[in-house]
Amino acid sequence: MILTVTLNTALDITYRVRSLRPHSSHRVTEVIERPGGKGLNVARVLAALGHEVTVTGFTGGATGRTVQERLTAVPGLVDALVPVTGPTRRTIAVVDERSGDTTQLNELGPTVTPAEWSAFQEAYEDLVPSVSAVALCGSLPPGVPVGAYAGLIRTAKAAGVPVLLDTSGEALRRGVAARPDILKPNAAELAELTGSHEPLRATQDARRRGARSVVASLGETGLIALTPVGCWRATPSAHLHGNPTGAGDSAVAGLLSGLVENLPWPDRVARAVALSAATVLSQVAGEFDHRAYKDLLGRVVADTV
């Protein structure tokens, strides 16, 4: 069982409109809804790979109930979300059919009270000892202390459970100091954390700040992994046309599944790149194309740096 934590869960809604023009009225011709927030995306990919996953984080209000109903429908996924009074946020992606561009409207999420944060920590402490790995993913909702991930990392490490961190900004800075087993920043997060825009140097710097391993996702140029047993780089075999939404979350799922299956690092990195590329190639945002994944997995090779 793998545990993914999504403190700021969401219902991701995609609206299709003919052409978005501010200050006018639009008919929404298509509505797609799915549970969102990075940890839920990671969990869905892990479940599709055949792993059992428990999801925790917060859920509140009518939107939270909708998220939970959708999660219950995913085979292999266990819902351990903790209730809060405030409503789970919605994110709305308005896709302009004419230009193909997307306009994003993001609610902030519930304001979590100190009592609700304590209740979450207790639930987390109860869950951690029985899982094989933990992923801490995404932004913090209002009210959750900025050092939240640092505490959750320490709890996992005290229980001897490997923990991966994928977040940004101050939550990332504070989290990495608590020495997660794997840090999975993208290029922008890495640059913000280290001040360096040179990927290899920035990855080395991030590792020196406390992470045991750092796997940086660099978009089209693939992944770079700095670990105690070596440094690898893997790149998708061809230029990818598609939607990059969720590609980073698929990479996290690839790394975690490889970890709990005790794969050697080069295989974990290759799997993460193949899953990530198969997500870009999928018709549905945030899902991965299973056939493309199988095909890419045989072709992606992690090279020693």
Added chain:
Amino acid sequence: MILTVTLNTALDITYRVRSLRPHSSHRVTEVIERPGGKGLNVARVLAALGHEVTVTGFTGGATGRTVQERLTAVPGLVDALVPVTGPTRRTIAVVDERSGDTTQLNELGPTVTPAEWSAFQEAYEDLVPSVSAVALCGSLPPGVPVGAYAGLIRTAKAAGVPVLLDTSGEALRRGVAARPDILKPNAAELAELTGSHEPLRATQDARRRGARSVVASLGETGLIALTPVGCWRATPSAHLHGNPTGAGDSAVAGLLSGLVENLPWPDRVARAVALSAATVLSQVAGEFDHRAYKDLLGRVVADTV
């Protein structure tokens, strides 16, 4: 008991953003949600005036549940919505803080099956005999026949219950031929129905098409009412600054409440204008300002045309 029918109920969501720019990402700084659709708005105003109201129409999915939860919280309002498989629509009004302008995103609503439409008609036939007036309000969701309102008007008339129609386009054209007791078009609906942009002439034409009385809402110039017992006009006493959302629905509530209280026509028209103006003046879109209403009621006078 008054019955309002809202075949295309909605959850009206208002988002506040700093400045809406297509193809970029926005933090939503405020979220307001309320049950919507014209008949639900009319019902809320009637309930605030102290009338007992039953609401019917369709409800579906998680959004429908949210609408029903909100309606249950309104004192004096009875929920008799009929379940459908498709989800109740959301409408999203994105308010740009900088310009004050609003961009509207409207979902289409559930597609109603023939069996669901039959179930609604049966529920409506059961409700009508025990009410003192019926209001048929708003657009038709996909799947409901365009002659729907004509049938519902005939049912009410057969039961001897007065019926008001407030809709647009082909549903209005077909509905008026079934001879509703009151037709409440706005200027645009009146022009579309009759081809005339001259309000008095268009109102007379609409009445000739079958309505017993026609009350046209003409925005800042108030109401014009053509009835079997006379013709009146009333105007708000001063130029109104505010949000006209829901002003027409408040006018319908004013007319209906006056009808069931057996007020003379001039008093009904004055009440409708005062309620409508108090809705424009309210801080909250679609609500009316009670103090302004009381004040205006003493000052608005309906003049014989």
